[in-house]
Amino acid sequence: MDSRSNNFDCVRLLAALAVIYGHAFPLALLGSPTLLGNSIQAFAVKIFFSISGFLICKSWVSSAGLGNYIAKRALRIFPALIVLVLVTVLIVGPVLTSLSFSEYYSNLTVLYYLKNIMLYPVYNLVDLFSYNSYKGAVNGSLWSLPVEFFMYILIALLAIKRKRAVDASPSSVLFIATAIMVSLSLRLVHHTTPEIHPVVYGTDLISALDVAPYFLIGALYSYYSLERFFDMGVALFLVGFAVLFQPTSSVMQEAFLYVVAPYVILSFATTKTIYLHRVGRYGDFSYGIYLYGFLIQQVVNAVTKNSISPLQNALVSMPLAVLCACLSWHFIEKPALKYKTNLNFIFIRGKQHG
Template identity: 35%
Template sequence: MLLKGNNIEHFIANKKNNLDIIRFIAASLVLFSHAYPLTTGNNGSEPFAIMTNGEMTFGELAVAIFFVISGFLITQSFDRSKNPINYFKARSLRIFPGLIFCVLLSIFILGPILTNLSLKDYFSNRETYDYLKTITLYWMQYDLPGLFPENIWPGAVNGSLWTLWYEFFFYFVVAILGVTKLLDKRIVLVGFILATALYFAGRGGFYTDLFRYFSAGMVFYLFRKEIKLNGWIAAASFIIMVLTAKNGYFEYSLSVFGTYLIFYLAFASKVKFHNFGKYGDFSYGIYIYAFPIQQIMTQVFNNQLTPLENFLFSFPVTLIFAVLSWYLIEKQALKYKKASFRSIFKKKKIYVENSINSSAN
């Protein structure tokens, strides 16, 4: 079980990891977890909520995993680029193209098909266009006129998108720390401790809740030369998490021991899913499309589905949308990550000129 005392820096340099499959599983767990409130109205029977005495659901666990990994990778991204413009361009291209398409699809395809209003009333309703505010991340609207009013969880079109604002906000935190030369291991460690203390003191809401996970990932990246991946430590971390899950202190242990376990599984040489993302990164697509598809399934089956049935019916459809989103939207957008704005506009200008010339001929 011993990994020869190798530190995280060693495994990063090796460029082989299991982060893609971990994110895929986390996104799938969100879908699985949401099947319970969407079919029963609450999380009372959700398996992980039962295991932790209501302290945390599988969906909340998955979100914590996302933020830990994001904190690690985003800090690495800024550390390697040192350029705020390139940094934000890369981050924006990863979040917004897929989100924008999902929002437009919800308004102009899903809405007209499923609304119980007439098309005239639907498209003349101000709330239909207010849903566009969701693209900004900050002004979040969860319903569209006439959609899912009879569902067990009525009205909500996409209840998963709320975390994206906090994700993007933390991108700014990393950038500010980087530009001001404060992206330092000691400062970030203090930030993690402070966020954790404030959260357990009931201060800061989702900001301190999610930042303690995000900053845990930051800490693991900045201390990558000091933190060694050891199978015995990983096993001990798992045991501690199991014990705290049974005794009501799981949230205390997750941000520390859970973070260690995540990166052990991500980089451990004996766990090899390095090529899982070879054909695409579908986790984001699963995350943003699962909720509306699950609501559709609930409506189609007239609120008669069990949580497991909702998951089994929704997952393959969600995966299809995630694959299409990756190949048609997300992957195409990421091609511009390394391109300068000048080259992008130059290519667009040439394309337009060629189109005009072709039409003239």
């Protein structure tokens, strides 16, 4: 989908900046501003997942096969992530640690932190940020990446592709799976949360359940071609309704959000709005901002010795995150994405000769 004819880049950029703003509060040990029962940063991540589900499902349906699809997703996720982890371990860690170089590099947590490259979330790195208000988390944003990548794989299993354009309607498997995921999320995240959260591959499954339905709902709109029902007038009405008539219980708030948020987000994202559709003309910086934001915020708090307010932290961190994201896009992400063309040639040719 051509980003110049829609607002996707704008929405993703605003969501990435909202994550930084929201994180500034817990990093100062303060409660985050909330929206419909969600912290600002949690709501922003749900925006990402709604958009991702919509676009990734389109990518899967139009892909040359599973190998081609997974390789493309890997090209988008891993190059920037690998550089981020190496920058954290090889530059940020040695500069800000109170240990000597030999003590730092001989610590097992340095090696263990590299597991983030394999989408295994590891938050602690030696004594880094041990004097910050929020200790023990070098980059808390990385928790969502394994969830995101798992959803990529899940979509390939659920969004069953038709062999011919004249085939019957799309499979109902995706719809059923979404209903089940929504039910599990409402039950285990918003009704009765388990005292001990199950963890798989370093990932809190309750946190994963909180965002996964939005990915699948976004995918539903794409898979069943429901975008023809997107309308900004209806979206604005839903926003006004949400402001005036917010449910009181956590379960009802989230159920209401399932209905309203993806529709409003995707209606606006698929629209071409004057000026806003040009936000991405210099590059898609949202992923880089998301990757570097939390780390930069912790660095800012370390340098200022926790002496600034959450708003000040956000205002200082945002331009620094944008700068890092700009460098990441132009020197890492964009060059890596050029290999997508080669992948299409390889897999399509392989299919023809198979």
